[in-house]
Amino acid sequence: MLKIVQTVVISDGVFGLWRGTLATLARNIPGVALYMSSLNQVRSLMASMPYFTVYRPTHSSTSSALPVLTVQGNLFAGAITRSSVGILLNPFTILKARYESDLYAYRSVWDATKSIILSGPSTFFRGAAASAARDAPYAGIFLVSYEQIKHDIGENAK
Numbered sequence: 075m076l077k078i079v080q081t082v083v084i085s086d087g088v089f090g091l092w093r094g095t096l097a098t099l100a101r102n103i104p105g106v107a108l109y110m111s112s113l114n115q116v117r118s119l120m121a122s123m124p125y126f127t128v129y130r131p132t133h134s135s136t137s138s139a140l141p142v143l144t145v146q147g148n149l150f151a152g153a154i155t156r157s158s159v160g161i162l163l164n165p166f167t168i169l170k171a172r173y174e175s176d177l178y179a180y181r182s183v184w185d186a187t188k189s190i191i192l193s194g195p196s197t198f199f200r201g202a203a204a205s206a207a208r209d210a211p212y213a214g215i216f217l218v219s220y221e222q223i224k225h226d227i228g229e230n231a232k
Contacts, residue, residue: 094174096183101166105159113155113217117141120151145218152217153210160209165190165198167205 082090118141120126126147143151160167172178173186180186190197 094170097166097170097173097186100183101163101170105163105166108162109155109159112159113151114140116151116155117143117147120147123147126150143221145222148217148221149214151214153214156213157206157210160205161199161202164200164202164205168198168200 079091082093086093120143121141126143128142128144128147168190169183169186172190173180173183178186178189180189
């Protein structure tokens, strides 16, 4: 790792260690915000569908205002929300990957953006389907596991 750091500093200067940070922030900050708010919306919508809803008594001991979904509901909500946000923000992923790559050697994020725009609009969505196929199962399984752990901890606290 030190050899790589040394190589980057020699070729790009100390600030080369942070190359791509702006593009990463431009994708991750709205990405997390969109994912969390969209997940809440998707879960609320799914809570109105009997197949995805777990019966919760009116005098429930839970303090959460989030809808309680079935395993299938959580799996689907996590997968569809993560895939949708990933596809929507794919242009930032393309920008980040190209800007950080030595293959393109862009001088700035703006140069990278202009180059991608000139390549055509479809360039912004290259790899979106593959990314969605990669992220959907992870996000769905993560949400199912998270909700189960939350439930188990709540049961053990009683």
